[in-house]
Amino acid sequence: MSIGKLKSIEELKQRIAAERDKKAAVQKATLTVSAGTCGQARGSLEVVDALEKVIGEKGLKDKISVIVTGCHG
Numbered sequence: 069m070s071i072g073k074l075k076s077i078e079e080l081k082q083r084i085a086a087e088r089d090k091k092a093a094v095q096k097a098t099l100t101v102s103a104g105t106c107g108q109a110r111g112s113l114e115v116v117d118a119l120e121k122v123i124g125e126k127g128l129k130d131k132i133s134v135i136v137t138g139c140h141g
Contacts, residue, residue: 097132104139112136 074080099119103112119134 094130096130098135099132100135100137102138102140103136106139 074083101107101112101116101119103116116134116136123129123132123134
């Protein structure tokens, strides 16, 4: 978002609200996969690869993201 020259705080607030609304309109599902050492031992990296492959094949990259994290405990 290019702000340019603003005339007032109110104009800034309106631009921020418009940008927030635009981002909210694009809803994306998130899949979280634990890939700590125990997760990796149980095949989590293969699961991530499979998820990313299917998401790509189905053209869903703009609707689903895969997040790889450390151990969930």
